[in-house]
Amino acid sequence: MLEEKDLLKLQNGSDIRGVAMESETGEAVTLPPAAVYRIAGAFVRFLSARDGKLPRELTIAVGTDSRLTAASLKEEALAAVLSSGAKGLDCGMASTPAMFMALQFDETKADASIMLTASHLPSNRNGMKFFTPTGGLEKADITKLLKMAAEEMPRAENPEGAARPCALISRYTRFLRDRIKDALPEFGTRPFKGMKILVDAGNGAGGFFASEVLEPLGADISGSLYLEPDGHFPNHVPNPENTAAMEEIQKAVTEARADLGLIFDTDVDRMGAVLPNGTIVSRNELIAMMAAILAPEHPGGVIVTDSVTSDELTAFLEDELHLKHHRFKRGYKNVINESIRLRKEGIDSPLAIETSGHGAMAENYFLDDGAYLAVKLLIATAKLRREGKALSSLIEKLGRPADSLEYRLRITDTENAQALGAAALAQYEARARQEEIPVAEPSYEGVRLIFPEGWALLRMSLHDSEMPLNVEGRHAGSAERIALRTAELLEGVSGLDLSPLRAR
Numbered sequence: 001m002l003e004e005k006d007l008l009k010l011q012n013g014s015d016i017r018g019v020a021m022e023s024e025t026g027e028a029v030t031l032p033p034a035a036v037y038r039i040a041g042a043f044v045r046f047l048s049a050r051d052g053k054l055p056r057e058l059t060i061a062v063g064t065d066s067r068l069t070a071a072s073l074k075e076e077a078l079a080a081v082l083s084s085g086a087k088g089l090d091c092g093m094a095s096t097p098a099m100f101m102a103l104q105f106d107e108t109k110a111d112a113s114i115m116l117t118a119s120h121l122p123s124n125r126n127g128m129k130f131f132t133p134t135g136g137l138e139k140a141d142i143t144k145l146l147k148m149a150a151e152e153m154p155r156a157e158n159p160e161g162a163a164r165p166c167a168l169i170s171r172y173t174r175f176l177r178d179r180i181k182d183a184l185p186e187f188g189t190r191p192f193k194g195m196k197i198l199v200d201a202g203n204g205a206g207g208f209f210a211s212e213v214l215e216p217l218g219a220d221i222s223g224s225l226y227l228e229p230d231g232h233f234p235n236h237v238p239n240p241e242n243t244a245a246m247e248e249i250q251k252a253v254t255e256a257r258a259d260l261g262l263i264f265d266t267d268v269d270r271m272g273a274v275l276p277n278g279t280i281v282s283r284n285e286l287i288a289m290m291a292a293i294l295a296p297e298h299p300g301g302v303i304v305t306d307s308v309t310s311d312e313l314t315a316f317l318e319d320e321l322h323l324k325h326h327r328f329k330r331g332y333k334n335v336i337n338e339s340i341r342l343r344k345e346g347i348d349s350p351l352a353i354e355t356s357g358h359g360a361m362a363e364n365y366f367l368d369d370g371a372y373l374a375v376k377l378l379i380a381t382a383k384l385r386r387e388g389k390a391l392s393s394l395i396e397k398l399g400r401p402a403d404s405l406e407y408r409l410r411i412t413d414t415e416n417a418q419a420l421g422a423a424a425l426a427q428y429e430a431r432a433r434q435e436e437i438p439v440a441e442p443s444y445e446g447v448r449l450i451f452p453e454g455w456a457l458l459r460m461s462l463h464d465s466e467m468p469l470n471v472e473g474r475h476a477g478s479a480e481r482i483a484l485r486t487a488e489l490l491e492g493v494s495g496l497d498l499s500p501l502r503a504r
Contacts, residue, residue, distance in 0.1 A: 002035055004150035010035070011146060012127065013462060014139050014333045017118050020069040020126035031126055033076040037155070040080035040114060042148035043130060046141070047112055055085035061102040061113040063094035063168060065205040065267045066229035069126045073116050077128075078163045083156035088163035089113075093229060095205050095268035097369035098172040100131045104365070105171050117205075117267040120239035123232055129267075135366065136333065173212040176375055180217060183379045190218030191382055196258040198223050200249040202238025203230035204266035209371055214378075223256040225249065238265050240272030240357045246280055254278040260381055260391065262374050270357035271370030273377055275392050281377075283355040284313045285395060290359060290373065292394040293380050294350045295321040302349040304339040306330045307445040307457060308470045309355060312399035320397050329445040331462050332358035336366050401454065401472040403479040409467045409490075410497040417465035420495035424467065428458055431489045449486070453478035456486045467496065 010018045010031060016039065018031030040062075048055050060081045064070035074090070081088040089110055091102060099115040102108045112132050118125035130137045130145075137145070184191040197219045199210040207227030214221050225248065226235050236245040240263050253261035253274045261274035273281040273289075281289055291303050302324045303317055309327055317325040328338045332354050339352035343362060353359035358368040361376075381391045411417045411424075429447045432439055440448035446459025454473035461468055469486060473479035487501040 002038055002150065004147060006030070007035065007039070007146045007149050008143070010127075011139075011142050013331060014136055014142055015119075015127055015129050016142065016146070017121065017125060017127035019124055020067070020073065020118075021124050023122075023124035025122075025124060027124065031073075033072055035149070036073045036116075036128065037076040037080045038149040038153055039128060039145065040077040041084050041153040042145050042151070043112070043114065044081060044084035044086045045148055046145050047132070051111075053111075056087075058086040058112065059089060059110045060086050061089040061091050061099060061108065061110040061166065061168070062163070063091035063099045063102075063113070063115055065095075065115075065117040066093060066203060066231050067116070067118065067126050067266075068123060068231035070116055070231065073126055077114055077116065079155070079159070080153070082159035082161065082163065083153070085160070087161065089166045089168075090163040091166045091168040093205055094168050095172070095208075095369075095371065096129055097269055097367050097371060098168050099129070100135070100365070100367050101172055101175065102166070102168055103131060103133050105175070107171055108166055108168065115267065119267055119269070120237055120242070120265045122237075135336070138333065169208050169212070173208055176209075176213050176371060177217060179372075179375055180213075180379060184382055187382060192378070193218030195260075195382070195385070196220040196223070196256060197378070198225065198249065198252050198256060198258045198261045199227065200225040200245065200252070200261070200263040201227050201229075202236060202245060202264070202266065203228060203233050204238035204264060204268070205229060206238075206264035206266075206268040206371070209262070209264070209268070209374065213371070213375075223252055223258065225252055233266075240265060240270055240282055246272065246274075246282070249274050250278045250280065259385070260377065262377075264370050264374075265357070268370045269368050271359075271373045272357055273374070276390070277392075279392065282357060284310050284400070285398065286357065286359070286373075287353050287355070288313060288316050288395045288398045289380075289391070290351055290353060290361075290376065291317055291321055291323060293376055294361070295323055298323070298348050298350040300324065300348065301351075302326050302339075302342055302347055304328050304335050304342070304349055304352040306335055306354045306356075307443075307448070307459065310401050310404075310472055311455060312401060316395070316398045327444070330354070330459070332356070332360075332368050336360045336368065340366055401479075402475050403477070404470070404472040405479045405483055406471070407469040407483065407500045408461075409469060409500060411465045411467065412495050412497055414465040416495070418460070421460040421467055424490070424493045424496050425458065425460075427493050428489055435489075437489075451482050451485070454482050456482050458486070458490075469501070
């Protein structure tokens with residue numbers, strides 16, 4: 001029996017995620033095929049009600065990443081689409097960005113799409129992401145959708161028609177190749193000839209980028225890692241924020257003397273890069289590099305980032321690139337929506353990007369697409385190479401914090417987490433002001449304190465009953481000193497477990 005309260009627990013911001021199979025962890029299955037069937041059917045009803053279309057007027061595309069439960073959950077999602085009276089497109093294995101592009105390409109032109117993925121989460125998980133032509137669903141939409149899914153949905157024994165197979169990745173890779181060739185017309189049909197580029201797909205869905213984008217354009221991809229899809233993820237977590245994964249691609253790039261290394265998460269909506277000397281391009285460095293690529297065409301443009309970016313990044317964006325840095329909230333949808341809002345107000349905002357690697361550009365539907373970010377890096381690499389310059393030259397003036405720390409402070413009363421978190425932030429800010437510690441303004445998320453040696457940001461977690469505390473310092477050891485000062489300001493605050501801070 002699928003009850004509303006259980007379905008609502010599957011919400012993860014603007015996505016759905018749950019345990020989709022039994023495993024050695026012993027976790028109970030929370031996203032069985034029956035739940036996917038109900039949710040997919042509710043999506044058709046949601047679209048029909050919202051857009052004023054009959055289900056038979058709708059075409060829904062469904063794709064998956066490489067997870068072990070992909071085939072069974074896709075079968076259920078498509079069965080629900082067809083039982084609802086809509087048409088179905090079976091896109092097979094795809095990336096999350098490609099599933100949005102299924103709504104844009106003339107050959108597919110779906111009305112909406114469902115991507116079955118749980119991003120970088122363990123192999124026993126799966127989830128659902130939803131797109132309409134204007135982008136991904138919002139958090140409120142997901143809540144409404146899950147409530148609708150609680151309603152019983154009969155299964156049609158013989159639904160009309162069958163899902164139409166769709167070679168989406170082939171069409172999507174042609175789109176990416178065309179973008180590269182259009183940007184490098186003087187380089188001919190094989191613009192990456194003579195370049196060695198390694199890809200680490202982590203056995204997720206991103207292996208196509210090496211074989212169907214890079215290799216046809218002349219790149220040497222030998223030495224690439226884990227291109228074969230394998231839902232067990234036997235080598236490492238497909239995640240550009242995972243230390244072990246990054247160390248492996250670093251080693252591969254330096255040993256192969258490659259021109260560039262690229263690493264994707266499971267569904268290819270995030271990317272990290274490695275330079276020839278093994279330097280990682282992620283977080284602040286990735287933001288700075290993408291901004292540097294876009295800056296010549298967007299003088300004075302606004303770069304929207306999440307809240308935990310460094311002061312050194314702000315200085316680089318504003319003093320070196322003459323752009324504006326708008327430090328907003330965590331959450332890739334928050335960052336993207338803010339950039340879209342600015343553009344609607346007539347403000348040029350070409351890039352919305354999180355330190356997690358989610359990056360979206362105005363020129364590409366504000367779609368957070370790791371493969372598209374990689375395309376922009378590759379175009380820049382080829383152009384700079386012809387000039388005798390390295391890609392690293394784009395960010396050679398970017399400063400970096402000496403050290404950084406993150407703590408996650410648990411809120412002890414989970415039932416009242418939001419109220420306790422808000423009270424903790426108010427008390428924290430009041431104490432800081434009383435002691436004349438500068439508070440950054442405006443702050444769109446949490447309280448950011450400015451110290452002579454760096455800064456500390458305390459905020460509510462997007463999804464959990466805890467308060468992350470991020471600290472950065474300009475000198476070795478200064479982050480820890482700031483953290484100790486922050487602990488003093490939080491001492492005695494009700495409902496907050498300070499043991500992580502005390503442990504240091």
